[in-house]
Amino acid sequence: MKGNILSLCPGADYFCGTGALVIELALFVYHLHGRTILNKHVHTLLIYTIMAGCLFTVIEFMNRAKFIWSIPR
Secondary structure (H helix, E strand, O other), rough: OOOOOOOOOOOOOHHHHHHHHHHHHHHOOOOOOOOOHHHHHHHHHHHHHHHHHHHHHHHHHHHHHHHHHHHOO
């Protein structure tokens, strides 16, 4: 630990990234009220994309040794 004041556990970047995606997902879900039908549809597609990003980030965290899981994210 030469020069490191704060040492984080391995995988902390995945945890922070997943947390950011969950917050973004919540913002998009509650952003739909009072919008047009087309705008709701576009936001729903973005919600599905964010959910897939969360899922693949968790899968990539559990399988860090395999490069193939970082491609979908």
